[in-house]
Amino acid sequence: MSLTRTLIDVRPLRTSPVFRRLLIGRTVSVLGSFMTMVTVMYQVWGMTHSAAWTGAVGLAQALPLVGFGLFAGAWADRGDRRRIFLAATVGQAACSALLAVQGFTGHVPVLGVLALVAAQSFFGAVGGPAAGVFVPRLLPKEQVAAGLALNQITAQSMMLLGPALGGLLLGWLGIGACYLIDTLSFGLAFYGAHGLPALPPEGEPSRAGLHGVLDGLRFLAGHRVVRGALITDLAATVLSFPASLFPLINAERFGDNPRTLGLFLSAFAVGGITASALSGSVTRLGRPGLVMLCGAGAWGGAIVLVGLTTSPWAGLGLLVLAGAADTASVISRSTIVQTHTPDALLGRVTAAEQIVGQAGPSLGNVRGGLVAGWTSGTTALVSGGLLCVLAVASVGASTPELWASESRKKFSE
Numbered sequence: 001m002s003l004t005r006t007l008i009d010v011r012p013l014r015t016s017p018v019f020r021r022l023l024i025g026r027t028v029s030v031l032g033s034f035m036t037m038v039t040v041m042y043q044v045w046g047m048t049h050s051a052a053w054t055g056a057v058g059l060a061q062a063l064p065l066v067g068f069g070l071f072a073g074a075w076a077d078r079g080d081r082r083r084i085f086l087a088a089t090v091g092q093a094a095c096s097a098l099l100a101v102q103g104f105t106g107h108v109p110v111l112g113v114l115a116l117v118a119a120q121s122f123f124g125a126v127g128g129p130a131a132g133v134f135v136p137r138l139l140p141k142e143q144v145a146a147g148l149a150l151n152q153i154t155a156q157s158m159m160l161l162g163p164a165l166g167g168l169l170l171g172w173l174g175i176g177a178c179y180l181i182d183t184l185s186f187g188l189a190f191y192g193a194h195g196l197p198a199l200p201p202e203g204e205p206s207r208a209g210l211h212g213v214l215d216g217l218r219f220l221a222g223h224r225v226v227r228g229a230l231i232t233d234l235a236a237t238v239l240s241f242p243a244s245l246f247p248l249i250n251a252e253r254f255g256d257n258p259r260t261l262g263l264f265l266s267a268f269a270v271g272g273i274t275a276s277a278l279s280g281s282v283t284r285l286g287r288p289g290l291v292m293l294c295g296a297g298a299w300g301g302a303i304v305l306v307g308l309t310t311s312p313w314a315g316l317g318l319l320v321l322a323g324a325a326d327t328a329s330v331i332s333r334s335t336i337v338q339t340h341t342p343d344a345l346l347g348r349v350t351a352a353e354q355i356v357g358q359a360g361p362s363l364g365n366v367r368g369g370l371v372a373g374w375t376s377g378t379t380a381l382v383s384g385g386l387l388c389v390l391a392v393a394s395v396g397a398s399t400p401e402l403w404a405s406e407s408r409k410k411f412s413e
Helices: 011-015 017-048 051-076 081-105 110-131 134-138 141-173 175-194 209-222 224-238 243-254 258-277 280-285 288-308 312-339 343-374 377-398
Strands: none
Touching (some): 011 017, 011 141, 017 051, 017 134, 017 141, 017 175, 051 343, 081 110, 134 141, 134 312, 134 343, 141 175, 141 258, 141 280, 141 312, 209 224, 209 343, 224 288, 224 312, 224 377, 243 312, 243 343, 258 312, 280 288, 280 312, 288 312, 288 377, 312 343, 343 377
């Protein structure tokens, strides 16, 4: 296989100027968002010196997404997704601007900061389902996986760069300036989406309110392949997500050295960026279900080996492999969701995918912490990885459609 076909497929950047502009705006906005994440944590800790309050930041981000995500998806399936996304981007920018104002003045209590974080998350919950239709509507079907891989590699690169840059700018410029930079980054996201054509739903628009949400849930329950894709993601995150165990692993294997703790999350990002950069052969394969199942199973197997190994550096290497396997699985899962969901339902299904992506790791961290508290960190890692492998095998056995090549068989509904 040639190197060109192994490296990430950049055809969408060459063939679609609209996608290219959208990706640039999204990348800059994601960078600003990761900078804000660090800034909020830093500010809340400085105001309270309480781990409970810094934990509440994650709660403020998650609750609007979980509570309003499906309703936002139904709304996106009723109107012009472009207009909805632009309005949500303006709302997020306004929240960042207010965070910047309070960062410069310092007169807002911690609950006010969390309220602004929650408001920004609400607008993100509105814009996310609308953005879910962009790639499949802008690119031909054979380039959708490549477009999603480009989204993935830019997001992971910003995940690696954003927190570090945010920490540097906090020291140089202060809290308010970091929030202000995030505000400006939304301007590029707005510019990137402003050139999109109108994107009303194709087919019958969603019914209003709860009826539209229930229609989306019925689709998820009845479509075997899309349902299998989301269950596979839950298996990988709820059963085996290990981030809450990293401080314990760091204490056991690195002597509780604070300089090494960050290496664990960085290992995930390094693996993810590498897998995205070498995703060309995967996205051209035309078998996203097979890649998703193998990637999720490899993730679980790598977590088992992390628990069994006694070498700290071997453990980090396995986390790099886990991050690469997870990225291959995520790209393939998103390809399945976006290419096998009717456009009229894509906002609601994208909202469900976002909720799974947000809630799954959080629940996985809770599971890992509880099991480690009752037993040990090794038991939590090994049991979680084994459960993940078994769950993925069960999904594969019960959903044979996932193994089919797109060229040979259309996914059933």
